Amino acid sequence: MLQKLGILGFLIVLNLSTFAQKLEVIDLKVEHLSNPLAVETEIPRLSWKINSTEKNTQQAEYEIRVGTDKVFLNKDKDLVWKHRASTDQSVLIDYAGSPLQSKKKYFWQVRVKDNHGNTSAWSTIGFFQMGISASDWSAQWITASGKDTSSRSPLFRKEFSLKKKIKSAMAYITAKGLYEAKLNGARISDTYFAPGWTSYKNQLQYQVYDVTALLRIGSNVLGASLGNGWYKGRIGFGNQHNFYGDTRGLLLQLEVEYTDGTKETINTDENWKYTYGPIMASDIYDGEIYDARMEITGWDNTDFKEDSNWKNVNVMNKGTEKLIAMSGPPVRKHEQFKALSIFKTPKGETVVDFGQNLVGWVILKAQGPTGTKITLSHAEVLTKEGNFYTTNLRSAKAQDSYILKGGAEQVFEPHFTFQGFRYVKVEGYPGELKSDDLTAVALYSDMATTGKFTTSNPLINQLQHNIQWGQKGNFLDVPTDCPQRDERLGWTGDAQAFANTAAYNMDVAGFFTKWLKDVKADQQPSGLIPHVVPNVLGINDGASAGWADVATIIPWDMYRAYGDRRILETQYESMQKWVGYITSVAKNNLWNSGFHFGDWLFYRPNDDNDGRAAVTDKYLIAQTFYAHSTQLLINAAEVLGKKEDVAKYTALLSNIKAAFAKEYMTPTGRLVSGTQTAYVLALQFDMLPEGLRAACADRLVANIRDYGNHLTTGFLGTPYICHVLTRFGHNDVAYDLLMQESYPSWLYPVKMGATTIWERWDGIKPDGSFQTPDMNSYNHYAYGAIGDWMYRTIAGINSAADAPGYKSIVIAPKPGGKLTQASAELETVYGTVKSAWVLENNLLKLDVTVPANTRAKIVLVDSSHDIGSGTYHFESSVK
Incomplete structure (x- = not known):
């Protein structure tokens, strides 16, 4: 039930509101950016947030003015656009004034009126400058x-x-x-x-x-x-x-x-x-x-x-x-780390431990004779004997060398390279190396942190830390697979698997908008999407299921996260061409040809006796993603009002699912591949008749239980497995997977000391030895896709299906896994959403914050509540 504030709380709120504006406009953005200097579109879109001291606040009206002179703007002079509208829209509003000129700077501000009759002051002045033609x-x-x-x-x-x-x-x-x-x-x-x-x-x-x-x-x-x-x-x-x-x-x-x-x-x-x-x-x-x-x-x-x-x-x-x-965020320096320790390895090498696997470089101070050469080598892990390990970097030297000129102390740092590392081996340093002589600096695209997540379980908190640092390290201008070895490429499969989690942790609107331009640019005329973008492989290295589907998945994910309709408009042709490519190579509506990575790096147990973990049929996987991309194309067509396309692709989707059922499913819903990934993808993408889905979910649960509550999924099955379990009433099993501490699991690397997400479930084996060095990155964010489920299910923060960009919010936490507390917040395009719960004696105590100009539905075990903006407290019994 809804609890009222106590008298003390009421007095505090009253006191603060005496000194604060009741209504103000903040955080002005143009094309997702603050004061951009190179706006390319002729119709830039303007956004702002609203602060209000009153609950249930909705914008009723806005007034915008845009001018060419900052001083004259306040006097309504030299305006190129002045507009008033009675609407609650405050995000991505199309500029509709006089034509904007190349290289010209424009100043703008906005004021709003709310549903309580309050009118804000004019906001602080923002600006944008048009790019050069x-x-x-x-x-x-x-x-x-x-x-x-x-x-x-x-x-x-x-x-x-x-x-x-x-x-x-x-x-x-x-x-x-x-x-x-x-x-x-x-x-x-x-x-x-x-x-x-x-x-x-x-x-x-x-x-x-x-x-x-x-x-x-x-x-x-x-x-x-x-x-x-x-x-x-x-x-x-x-x-x-x-x-x-x-x-x-x-x-x-x-x-x-x-x-x-x-x-x-x-x-x-x-x-x-x-x-x-x-x-x-x-x-x-x-x-x-x-x-x-x-x-x-x-x-x-x-x-x-x-x-x-x-x-x-x-x-x-x-x-x-x-x-x-430039439409995305630039790369900047961020966190800095001093050496945790400097030590000699059993081989006698001098190694520095910075305590965090990061991407960037080391700033080095040194003084010594002219010609002295200092070499810094970079590594992610040490061997079980404690020696420096670089075999997994393959042919990448990952070394920075400095030659001293003598005289006073010098400070060095690289210019045009970056490394992925936790450990640095130092050779040739003159004198005693001290911790003050080295500073590790993280570099990544300058994306604002939008999400925070914590629980009562320290291992889950470290998992969240690892997910965030995997994102930081691999979101360096493009979404790379790994940042350390001789690869560092924009692998499409990794990016699509992680996109939703990425949008919880950081503001990736500009980041993905920029990258999707290259997905479109590097798409072949046939519609083929490359394995990596930008594509530095062959022109025909592409069209793998779950990788190439990035063309449909990320545009839709970004629309859902930020309410950005234009991203669908911009990418729609590319989305169409990709589905068209699959259709062109499909036979009888079956996509059963071509090269596919399949469920990449899935768990391979020793199951010679019964073969129950057999590789998931790659063409079965392809068919599910064919359906998924077609569904997302239908969704985009509906948003964009393309009715003929909706009808066309709806008919195609029906044929795709019928072909799937005929080829890969028995009449009772058993799949030709009895793997976790097969059932997860079939259920996630609604490939099965509705009447058979519950039984298939039971088969998935049986498989998981049969493996001792371990997952066996790879890059394509892992992002969805907990979502599917929760959706079909097996939230307890989803929590069992999340809380599993032995290999294979999310927490196994955490227990092994990981500070980022690993490429393989067993990058370091229980005996301390390493997986195959040919492909064994310790900073690979794909398996961090569980973060999406953690925000959505544990904390319960979701955007309503019919209101993208968190205009309408659903807060529906589902406690489990012996957690006694969880809290999360998300800075949306409207403001901060918070959900924090404590579980005491089967009583769930939930505190939520809903930003102005949005509404939320709170879903609890025994009740639901529709609320407007403000901060609230709820209590509910938990069965």
Whole structure:
């Protein structure tokens, strides 16, 4: 029943509301971003959140104004759009004012009226700037003279003079390779690995930076260095180099506006100079070599007079790739870790333990004789004897080396590479190595943390920690499979399996929007979706069930998580083409041909006696995903109002399911593969007649019980197994799987000391030995997909099926597994949702928070409640 606040609580609320606004507008966003500088769409969408001190608050009306001058905005002058609407819509509202101009900055604010009659003040002013159109590029591509065969990173510089007072200055930059840009000796940005990894042959991102504060009247210097990166360096398999091109290049356009209204542009052109700097080699897989003796002091600043021996650059051909604005979050530095310990291994090697498997690099301080070479090698684990272990990195050297120039203490860190590691082996360090000499820095895409989850069970809490760090380590511009060995590719199967969990933990709207552009760009004309995106494998390496279905799964998942209808509009053609591809190779509505990874890395027990864990038939799996992708295409067509497509694909889906039943199912619902994954996928995707589903769920439970409450699923079955069990009334079995501590289980790696999710259920075996080194990553997020079930079922936070983006929320926790407490929160596009429960003497005490402008349904064992925004307390008996 609903409990009322006590008198003390009432007085506290009353006191706070006396000093706070009753209603305010916060967190303005444009295209999921705060104050973006490169909006490409002609119809950007505006969003905001509402804070209210009153319960049951809904937006009744909003008023938006958009202008070209921040000062005049408050005076309603120079407006390009002013709009008022009586609606509760506050997320992704289409701009509908005057046409927006290339490179122009626009300021905007909003105020709202609520259903209680309150009107907010105008919000703080936000802004967005339009990206640069193709016709507005005047800069030229430049590169080092001659063929770009040197392993060293080139340095480019251009000195120029500004003679007037500066109002603003914007830099538009991209590169073939990776770039680090500087202005008057300072880094232009705190971001890394720009311009990011895209399908370079189709589209190349550019970045925009406000550099007003870095410029000065008089002499100025632009500088940049380039690395091989994904463009030219080793990427993919078979020692593959130069996949996208063999020449690194820079494109930079600096546009300065003076206070008198005049403008000046400084471009990359034939007048720039170059030389080679101290980065002797840089590769994503192999690491970086930096020779401090080759440093050129002051090269990127004024008063540098030693460029007489620098050479003139070459101007490159423009290229056929399309330049596009950056739409996802950049990579930035995040958490830092000091050494937990520095020790000697049994082999006598000096090793540093940072306590967390992370992705990034080590900042090293050192002082010693000139020519001293220090090498840092990176590893995820130690052998059971305690020795440094890198065999699982395969051919990746994963080493950073620094050569000292003598003199004062120096500080080193890489520029164009990253490593996945917990342990670092240090060789050649002069003197005694101390913990203050090393700092590990995590780098990943700058996604805001949106989810928090904790329970009364420390092992589950560590599992959640591992899931989050698996995401951080592998969401470095693209969703990689692993971040440490000679791979680090955007495997589609891993990404689709984890997308829902990812959207609970972090704001991945921009991240996946950016990546899906490349899913579409790298899709073959036939509709085939590659195994990896961006695709650095063969053009025909694709179309595997559960991998290629990323084309339908993630667009729908992102629509559900963020209410973003446009992502369905943008990806709809790609979704159609993928389903069309399957249909084109199917025979009699059966997708029973082609290569498939199947239920990748499923548990393989020694079952020679009865064969009950036989490999799940790959074509059975393919048929279920054929149905799933078709269903998601129907869903998208319904949202987009494509009635003819709904009818067309509904008929196709019926035929797909009929073909499945005929080929893979007995009349009583027994499947030709009696595996957990077979039953999970058949039940999750509604492949079975409704009357047979309960019995099939019972068969799934029997299989799980037969294995001592262990799962045997791989990459495709694991994300759904607990969802299916809960859906069909076996929540206790789902909890038994989650709480299982012995192999194979989610908690087995936790018990073995894991700080991220492993690629294999037994990456380290109970005796301390390792699984096959050919494929044994200790930072692989796919099995972390259980996080989705933990948020949805344990904490009970769900978006209502008919209201994407948490406009309508369902909070329905289902306690179990001997948990006595669980709490979670999720920062949605409307605000923070919280669900926290305590179980005492069969009484569930639940506290929930519902953000303004949403409603929620609270589902308990003995009751349900429809509520508006606010904070509430409920109590319910638990049977």
